[in-house]
Amino acid sequence: TIDPQRLWDTLMETAQIGGTPKGGICRVTLTDLDRQIRDWFRVECEALGCSVGIDTMGNMFAVRPGKRDDIAPIAMGSHLDTQPTGGKFDGVLGVLAGLEVMRTLHDLGYETNAPIMLVNWTNEEGARFAPSMLGAGVHAGLYAPDMAEAITDRDGVSLREALEGIGYRGDVPVGQTRFSAMFELHIEQGPILEAEGKSIGIVTGVQGMRWYDITLTGRESHTGTTPMKLRRNALLGAARLIEHVDAIAHAHAPHAVGTVGMVEVRPNSRNVIPGEVFLTVDFRHPETAVLEAMETALHQAIDAVAGEIGLAAEHRRVTDNPPVVFDTDCIEAVRRGTQQAGYESREMLSGAGHDATYTAAIAPTAMIFVPCENGLSHNEAENATFADCGAGAQVLLNAVLDYDTR
Amino acid sequence: TIDPQRLWDTLMETAQIGGTPKGGICRVTLTDLDRQIRDWFRVECEALGCSVGIDTMGNMFAVRPGKRDDIAPIAMGSHLDTQPTGGKFDGVLGVLAGLEVMRTLHDLGYETNAPIMLVNWTNEEGARFAPSMLGAGVHAGLYAPDMAEAITDRDGVSLREALEGIGYRGDVPVGQTRFSAMFELHIEQGPILEAEGKSIGIVTGVQGMRWYDITLTGRESHTGTTPMKLRRNALLGAARLIEHVDAIAHAHAPHAVGTVGMVEVRPNSRNVIPGEVFLTVDFRHPETAVLEAMETALHQAIDAVAGEIGLAAEHRRVTDNPPVVFDTDCIEAVRRGTQQAGYESREMLSGAGHDATYTAAIAPTAMIFVPCENGLSHNEAENATFADCGAGAQVLLNAVLDYDTR
Ligand SMILES: NC(=O)NCCC(=O)O
Ligand SMILES: NC(=O)NCCC(=O)O
Numbered sequence: 001t002i003d004p005q006r007l008w009d010t011l012m013e014t015a016q017i018g019g020t021p022k023g024g025i026c027r028v029t030l031t032d033l034d035r036q037i038r039d040w041f042r043v044e045c046e047a048l049g050c051s052v053g054i055d056t057m058g059n060m061f062a063v064r065p066g067k068r069d070d071i072a073p074i075a076m077g078s079h080l081d082t083q084p085t086g087g088k089f090d091g092v093l094g095v096l097a098g099l100e101v102m103r104t105l106h107d108l109g110y111e112t113n114a115p116i117m118l119v120n121w122t123n124e125e126g127a128r129f130a131p132s133m134l135g136a137g138v139h140a141g142l143y144a145p146d147m148a149e150a151i152t153d154r155d156g157v158s159l160r161e162a163l164e165g166i167g168y169r170g171d172v173p174v175g176q177t178r179f180s181a182m183f184e185l186h187i188e189q190g191p192i193l194e195a196e197g198k199s200i201g202i203v204t205g206v207q208g209m210r211w212y213d214i215t216l217t218g219r220e221s222h223t224g225t226t227p228m229k230l231r232r233n234a235l236l237g238a239a240r241l242i243e244h245v246d247a248i249a250h251a252h253a254p255h256a257v258g259t260v261g262m263v264e265v266r267p268n269s270r271n272v273i274p275g276e277v278f279l280t281v282d283f284r285h286p287e288t289a290v291l292e293a294m295e296t297a298l299h300q301a302i303d304a305v306a307g308e309i310g311l312a313a314e315h316r317r318v319t320d321n322p323p324v325v326f327d328t329d330c331i332e333a334v335r336r337g338t339q340q341a342g343y344e345s346r347e348m349l350s351g352a353g354h355d356a357t358y359t360a361a362i363a364p365t366a367m368i369f370v371p372c373e374n375g376l377s378h379n380e381a382e383n384a385t386f387a388d389c390g391a392g393a394q395v396l397l398n399a400v401l402d403y404d405t406r
Numbered sequence: 407t408i409d410p411q412r413l414w415d416t417l418m419e420t421a422q423i424g425g426t427p428k429g430g431i432c433r434v435t436l437t438d439l440d441r442q443i444r445d446w447f448r449v450e451c452e453a454l455g456c457s458v459g460i461d462t463m464g465n466m467f468a469v470r471p472g473k474r475d476d477i478a479p480i481a482m483g484s485h486l487d488t489q490p491t492g493g494k495f496d497g498v499l500g501v502l503a504g505l506e507v508m509r510t511l512h513d514l515g516y517e518t519n520a521p522i523m524l525v526n527w528t529n530e531e532g533a534r535f536a537p538s539m540l541g542a543g544v545h546a547g548l549y550a551p552d553m554a555e556a557i558t559d560r561d562g563v564s565l566r567e568a569l570e571g572i573g574y575r576g577d578v579p580v581g582q583t584r585f586s587a588m589f590e591l592h593i594e595q596g597p598i599l600e601a602e603g604k605s606i607g608i609v610t611g612v613q614g615m616r617w618y619d620i621t622l623t624g625r626e627s628h629t630g631t632t633p634m635k636l637r638r639n640a641l642l643g644a645a646r647l648i649e650h651v652d653a654i655a656h657a658h659a660p661h662a663v664g665t666v667g668m669v670e671v672r673p674n675s676r677n678v679i680p681g682e683v684f685l686t687v688d689f690r691h692p693e694t695a696v697l698e699a700m701e702t703a704l705h706q707a708i709d710a711v712a713g714e715i716g717l718a719a720e721h722r723r724v725t726d727n728p729p730v731v732f733d734t735d736c737i738e739a740v741r742r743g744t745q746q747a748g749y750e751s752r753e754m755l756s757g758a759g760h761d762a763t764y765t766a767a768i769a770p771t772a773m774i775f776v777p778c779e780n781g782l783s784h785n786e787a788e789n790a791t792f793a794d795c796g797a798g799a800q801v802l803l804n805a806v807l808d809y810d811t812r
Contacts, residue, residue, distance in 0.1 A: 085626060085673040085681075127675040190631030209630060211676060220491060220785040223665040223688045224615060225596030225757030228655050230781070235666060236652055242645035249634050259629040260641055261676040263669060267491040269533040270617060270667045270686045271758075272784040275491075280676045282629045351631035352677075375636070378678040379626040 002397055004390025007100040011389065014040065014096065015088045024380025025088055029081035029123040030058070030162035037080045038168060041120055044099060048106045050118070053177060054170025056145065058122040058163050059135045061177050064102055066115040066404075074112070074400055075179035075363070076101060077119030078186055078355060079135075083127050087382020089372060089389070094185045095120050097393035104397060112404045117179055121355040122163075128153045129162075130280075131211060131319040136355035138174050140362045145174050154264070181330055182365045183399050184356040185392045187384050191375030192348060199391045200338045200345035201369030205326050206357045207255075207349055208291050211319035212281040214241065214302065217312040220267065220275030232310045235265055235274035240308070244301035245281055248294050256285045256294060257351075286323055286349055324357050330366030330403065337398030338368075343391050352377075368395050408803055410796025413506040417795065420446065420502065421494045430786025431494055435487035435529040436464070436568035443486045444574060447526055450505060454512045456524070459583060460576025462551065464528040464569050465541045467583050470508055472521040472810075480518075480806055481585035481769070482507060483525030484592055484761060485541075489533050493788020495778060495795070500591045501526050503799035510803060518810045523585055527761040528569075534559045535568075536686075537617060537725040542761035544580050546768045551580050560670070587736055587770045589805050590762040591798045593790050597781030598754060605797045606744045606751035607775030611732050612763045613661075613755055614697050617725035618687040620647065620708065623718040626673065626681030638716045641671055641680035646714070650707035651687055654700050662691045662700060663757075692729055692755055730763050736772030736809065743804030744774075749797050758783075774801050 017037045018027030027033045038060065042052045045062035053061045063073055078094025098118040105116065121139075126132025129151045131143075138148045149160035163169035188194075193201050218232035242260045249258030259282045266276040283294045295317070306313040331347075338345045350357075350367060359365045370392040373383035423443045424433030433439045444466060448458050451468035459467045469479055484500025504524040511522065527545075532538025535557045537549075544554045555566035569575035594600075599607050624638035648666045655664030665688045672682040689700045701723070712719040737753075744751045756763075756773060765771045776798040779789035 083673060083675055083678055085678075125675075126677060127673075130676060132677065188631065189628045191633070191636065207630070219782075221781070222595045222758055222783040223663060223667055224613070224690045224759065225594065225781065225783065226663065227597070228652075228659065228663060230597065233652075233665070235648060235669065239645035239648035242641060243649075246634075246639075246642055253634065257629060257632065257634060259639070259677075259679055261629055261671075261678050261680065262674045263641065263671045264674075265667075265669045267489060267533075267784075268668045268670075269489055269531075269784070270536060270688055271532060271538065271665075272489055272491075272667050273665055274667060275785065282676055284630045352628055353630065375627075375631065376625075377628040377631065378675070379681070 002100050002104045002393045004386060007097060007389055007393050008386050010096050011088060011092065018082065020380050022380040024382065025082045025086050026084055027082045028084055028128050029125060030166055032166060034081055035166035035168065041080060045118065048102050053172045054168060055172040055174040055177060056169055057135045057138050057148065057174045058168040058170065059139060060120040062118045064105065064116045066112040068113055071114045072178040072180040073115035073117035074403055075117040075119055075182040076396060076400060077121060078184050079121045079124030081123060081125050083125050083378050085380050087377060087379060089187045089382055089384045090189065090377050091124055093187060093389060097185045097396050100393045101397045101400060114180060114404055116400065124355055129159050133353050133355055133358055136358040140358040141175060142358055142361060179363055181403055182356060182359040182363050183330065183396055184354055185368045185396045186354055187372040187377060188369040189372060189377035190351045193369060193371035194375060196346060198346050199343040199370060199388050200395055202331060202334050202338060202345055202347045203326065203350050203367035203369055204331055204347050205349050206324040206353060207284050207286040207351055208288055208323040209284045209319065209321040209353050210291050210295060210317055212298065212315055213318050214279050214281065214315040216277045218275055218309065221273050223271045223273055226273060231273055233273050234277040234311055237305045237309045237311045238263060238277040238279050240305045241279065241301060248297045252285060252290050252294060256290060258283050258294065284351065288322055321353055321357060324360050326360055326366040327364035330364045333399040333403040334366050334368055334395065336402050337395045340398050341394050368392055408506050408510045408799045410792060413503060413795055413799050414792050416502050417494060417498065424488065426786050428786040430788065431488045431492050432490055433488045434490055434534050435531060436572055438572060440487055441572035441574065447486065451524065454508050459578045460574060461578040461580045461583060462575055463541045463544050463554065463580045464574040464576065465545060466526040468524045470511065470522045472518040474519055477520045478584040478586040479521035479523035480809055481523040481525050481588040482802060482806060483527060484590050485527045485530030487529060487531050489531050489784050491786050493783060493785060495593045495788055495790045496595065496783050497530055499593060499795060499798065503591045503802050506799045507803045507806065520586060520810055522806065530761055535565050539759050539761055539764055542764040546764040547581060548764055548767060585769055587809055588762060588765040589736065589772060589802055590760055591774045591802045592760055593778040593783060594775040595778060595783035596757045599775060599777035600781060602752060604752050605749040605776060605794050606801055608737060608740050608744060608751055608753045609732065609756050609773035609775055610737055610753050611755050612730040612759060613690050613692040613757055614694055614729040615690045615725065615727040615759050616697050616701060616723055618704065618721055619724050620685050620687065620719065620721040622683045624681055624715065627679050629677045629679055632679060637679055639679050640683040640717055643711045643715045643717045644669060644683040644685050646711045647685065647707060654703045658691060658696050658700060662696060664689050664700065690757065694728055727759055727763060730766050732766055732772040733770035736770045739805040739809040740772050740774055740801065742808050743801045746804050747800050774798055
């Protein structure tokens, strides 16, 4: 059995790297703080006798040898990057629980059949470089490496420059590192497990997600001298689109969600009518057909708003993640691992995207969820209990060993 | 008579300091570019035999002696700072036309009775440090110097730090520099003169203006996992307020204008429901009673929106400029100066605030407007014709000499 105290202590200690006054973590991908946690992660894994490979996307693979080196490793993992105002558990729990599994195996001198691998995927959050889950996505062949390296953040820094900047553009060609299965532990980031008083979610798939970039262009002019009738206010257009996005999600209740998360106003000055606004849209639903309908409604809304105000509108879909169904054998390993430990559980879909969403395309994959307080995530107040973190790590260990001895 | 070609050349040459690819100027107050234009301005004035005093707010006063040193100078002036995406004429025309007047007097060896003063007021735009027209406002005693120096930009840099940073915190106590009248030439920044085919606006006053800061606080959470019903989306609240501000202005047609010019979203990440939004409101109207009614409507809108979505709202009025009526003698000097030169003109109110708005509180003041293309200002495409710039400078010279020989 794993050591829940050691896991908790490791969570709390590493939360200092990028720790915020409000108790969260700001450790945005490929910043110097990300470099610090990566350096720490590498040292800890090497101390357990693992070899650590780094690919050209900065994905980190720590491998503990097994009895047989003719079979690909069984992987665990998640991400160590956070949102700008992220919590202490999102992603981090999956990596550090994997580390706790490695430590437990190491303490016991336990020899698995397959090698065991622990992965830290690059840029899961997508907060700095969109799309999210990019390291895993390129690994799985869903995005071309060249395209990914050329993506820039809002300051114009490319992903490749950022990788080189912190010394984490490794020499292993991305996608070359193989594994035979992947298990990801994560906080649910939603309210379901908590509401039902269950410790473990056996995740059978992930809902679909589509992201859009929109730029509205009107005419900058003086707020004091430009009569209301002569305005082409890009921000008024953005405001209407924000309402439309909300309404589109409500129109596909109860499962649809829709959000504008980012807005940039130009020139963003008190006495200038905004001439240009950039905004992002995030739509999610378990069914592709509904996402399709939401997209059609978004296009209609953009046209309508642009027409009303006299704006030019550019928009494009920047991410399209179809709904994912996880592997039956991996799900079964999680189910048995949960029963073995005796935790209350339920089967469920993931509302958020995860690295596992993409690894599912190339290897048998499943996920384990644990509850988080008030279903709150992407918030510095994000919280999970000591007991639930331990439960998640235990089920991760059990599932990996179950899969190994299948 | 002034030399319109020399004026135009000076406008175009100095537009290089902070010149933008789109033909505008980005010369935000107290940046290094502002320092460059100030250095240039000082050298040019000194070359004409003027003494240049700088006060603790960075306001620059160039004085050309007159026959009598027992009477306070007649001032001309405006501002050399610009919006982040400003045009080549807003403010700059008033200062450089004043310089052209000085050059003309110098070339002719003309001796005025009163000394003539040319002023470059600090931070007229208010784009970096709100409120706008701050240098003139402190000079006029409407804002306390300590309060003004403590104002910070959105990066937390105080006005005093910024003044010291570019070496323009002068040693003359602010408010000590006296003048007996002030004439400000400015582009109209609105569509009226152009529509009527007139070259000169004889400005009899300034409409009232109120500015507000609003912060809406909801709850940051994950866009993929947070059901629509459990959201407290601060950006949805901001969107509704933007609509309300527009509606409040329309409800007080035809003279009211209302604008949200600045929006800052936190954390501004695609997959985080915005937890906090800061936005600014700008209301204008020629009558205080209507501004009062607009403010009441704004308060009701904030309460309504916060209630609908479950947000906390903080708001405060950061600027209150009552309507201003200019001095009859100064207006008469402008009127006669216009007739003398034979330009088509009309009397009008200013839609925008100007340094003259504040100097009117301490000295007889009036303004001269010239048309700008499509009424467009606070835009890099802002434009005024060679002929109209020359006409404005000529009327400025005429008005000053008329007032001097009254
Ligand atoms: N789990 C998580 O927050 N992933 C980021 C991608 C998403 O927004 O779903
Ligand atoms: N003229 C001008 O743009 N002044 C800035 C203050 C205002 O917004 O009216």
